[in-house]
Amino acid sequence: MLNFFRQQSGSIKNDVLSGLTVALALVPEAIAFAFVAGVSPLIGLYSAFFIGLITAIVGGRPGMISGATGAMAVVVVGLVALHGVEYLFPTVILCGILQILIGVGRLGKLIRMVPHSVMLGFVNGLAIVIGMAQLGSFKTLSPDLHLVYLTGTSLWIMLALVLLTMGIIWLLPKLTQAVPASLAAILTVTLLSVAINNSMNTPGKENVLATVGDMLQTNTIAAEIKDAREEAEAAKPRPRRMVGKNANVAASYDLAEAVDPVQAKRAEKEDALLVARVLEENEGKTAGISGGLPIPYFLDEKYTSVPFSLETLKIIFPFAIILCGVGLIESLMTLTLIDEITETRGKGNRECVGQGTANIICGLFGGMGGCAMIGQSLINVNSGGRGRLSGATAAISLLLFVLFLARWIEQIPMAALVGVMFMVVIGTFEWASLKMVRRMPRSDVFVMVLVAGYTVVMHDLASAVILGVIVSALVFAWQHATHIGAEVKINEFGSKIYQLHGPLFFASVSSFKEMFDVAEDPEDVVIDFYYSRVYDQSGLEAISALAEKYEAANKRLHLTHLSPECRRLLNNAGDLVEVNLSEDPQYHIATDRLA
The missing domain is CATH 3.30.750.24 (STAS domain)
Incomplete structure (x- = not known):
């Protein structure tokens, strides 16, 4: 199925247009990963700019897109929660230094040890994870400010536009190669979405079709509500634990209290007051992606409280090692995948150095770090991006969106971006592997299913690859133990x-x-x-x-x-x-x- 992406050839025009397409898809991804990491959306956007630009220039794989990723965000959120965002930036810098040392030590070639069965499991699991991630775009805030799935007219219109986006991406290349199909689909569906929202919206109500701006507003309020509810729950007095003969009495009392209608009504009222307070605090505020030029974090007084000491190193070093490993494994696996698609060969050691350089500069300017983005890389390849210009164009376009075009970018409907990503899912999944199952050795089938399953369940691509390599090595050793x-x-x-x-x-x-x-x-x-x-x-x-x-x-x-x-x-x-x-x-x- 990866042949789906081979239909485009490289050119300056294709690189520029595909880079613009990728930039449009990067906006919601960077924002979403910033929320996962527990940092400001602008930090996610600035990170995507620095990582994307530097790796496009000095990295080892032309045409590959890097930015703020979910794999790194999952690690970052623990650091931010435990020690605060001010410890994030030196951690990212240290991560970059370690990545450069790995590249200089020429350890990037270890990616060649990944067996084909692990690669198949990785690709298939990744496709499923990307598809599942799009389901979040079908959610909206309920009246009590919980995230719930769309229903009724909004759901059907969004599904129709998602299918329209996918149809354009599939059919347009059969008619013309002048414009990347993904870009044409996003622009077409955006115009339709604006028309639908203008004709069907009622004053004071949210858009019928959610846009990038709506998604940002929804996620901001949902995050604040969640934090407020957790703080309120933590502040509640806890009954003392009873022991001995009083334990059963206490347990019965707690159970009765839990189902007491009066208590339930009181809790509901308290939650309503909490929601009203958060809404009042956000009244008149509009969440957006507009911002100025990034500045070095050490020039901001908010982030100068971290001492340069051995104690700081003890805090950040474990997180830096994990970020380094996760980032390089995901980047090198993406490099291998793009190599296979484009039938060219990237340079693993140079990519390690490029990722490290990007993370050092990203950390210096207050970013959350990042690595290669498989979904966006596949969008780029599908749109005809083959050279370094495509990645650089995507990064520069993203910065221009933040500086000058935020109001327009916020009007892009989520339906268009979901449609693009669904086509990436279809093109990423190795459908031939389903037919190969009967002809593959059982051990390879087991490894493929294990890696894919772990990727889907844990959403941890790096650990899935390591697990697959270990199991493959053990299987190899077991089989060859009897070959003497x-x-x-x-x-x-x-x-x-x-x-x-x-x-x-x-x-x-x-x-x-x-x-x-x-x-x-x-x-x-x-x-x-x-x-x-x-x-x-x-x-x-x-x-x-x-x-x-x-x-x-x-x-x-x-x-x-x-x-x-x-x-x-x-x-x-x-x-x-x-x-x-x-x-x-x-x-x-x-x-x-x-x-």
């Missing part, structure tokens, strides 16, 4: 030769030991490693233990045809391993045969 064997023969000198086949490592040591009969073997025994290799200390220890047994039986053990790597292991082991290494007239390197 030996052909046994006696040569003309009466020596018994064990011709090994298969790898000798920790999982195959038990099978290796069971091959030899020390008591019945002749005085001279040869183990031929022509078709085998020793991989780890467990293998060395097994050889050493076997040599001791033959020595105790007054018999000689020779090792032949060891590869240079195996000999190096033995030399490094020193006195830990004492065996007789026989010199062969014709020395063959095992790696030449096994490569």
Whole structure:
């Protein structure tokens, strides 16, 4: 299904138009992730600008879009809740430094260790997560200010416009490639939405079709209501815990109090007063994305209270490590996915350095950090963005929206952006994997389903990939533990030769030991490693233990045809391993045969 994205070719026009399309889709994403992180929406928007611009210029994957992401926001929210937003910015800077060190250390190539089954699970799980995330756009505030799903006319009109958006994206490329289909769909549905809202709205009521501005207003009020309710709940006196014979009486009293109609009525009244207070505080206020140019955070008196000390480092270092790992795993997985789609190859180590540089500058200017955005990257590729200009255009356009065009961008309907993301879901999901299930090894099917399921349930892409790699490695070790064997023969000198086949490592040591009969073997025994290799200390220890047994039986053990790597292991082991290494007239390197 990824072929869906290969229909576009790169050009300056496509890069600019696709960058503009991505910028429109970045606005609600950045705002939503800022709410998740517990910071101001402008911090999310500024983060998307810095991360997107810098990685587009110096990153390792042209055409890939980076910005403020949910994966990073989930980590950030814990830091902000425990220590305050002022500790966020030095944490992001430290995260960037660690990412640069990983890139300089050329550790980005470790992404090659991700098996294809993990990649399939990652892509499919990601598609489901992106689709589920769009359901939040179908919510609105109820009269008691709880988020509830749309019903009635508003729901049907929004569904119709979502389908219209998807139809335009699907059909327009068949007619013309002059304009990115996603951009044309957003503009068309926006004009329709403005017309519908103007004709159907009643004074004092919210729009029939929710826009980006409505979403921001709704999320702001919902967040304040939630915080107020949590504060009120925490302030309530708690009855003392009863023990002994009074416990049952206390429990019965609490239960009666919980269902008491008078108490319920009082709680309802208190909640209504709380809601009224929040609404009064927000009366006349309009939540928007308008703002000025970002400034370094250390010039703002609000954020200068964090001391530069060892105690601060102890607080931020654990969060910085997690942010570094999450950001790089998600970025490198996105890089691999875009490589596959565009049939080109990005540079993993350069991407690590680019992400690190972006996070350092983002942190200096009071941002929440970020990494590659898979959904927006796929929108960019689908719209024809292939070069660095597309990412730079998206970032600069986003800043221009904040500075000059906020009022217009806030009129974009959520239905248009949801339609774009649903098409990304359809294009991201590897539908062929459903047909491959019967032909794939069961272990690969298990890993694919495990990674996809973990991604969907936990919404943690980085942990899902790590889990998939670990399980794949364990499956590989288990399968190869039984792949060691030996052909046994006696040569003309009466020596018994064990011709090994298969790898000798920790999982195959038990099978290796069971091959030899020390008591019945002749005085001279040869183990031929022509078709085998020793991989780890467990293998060395097994050889050493076997040599001791033959020595105790007054018999000689020779090792032949060891590869240079195996000999190096033995030399490094020193006195830990004492065996007789026989010199062969014709020395063959095992790696030449096994490569």
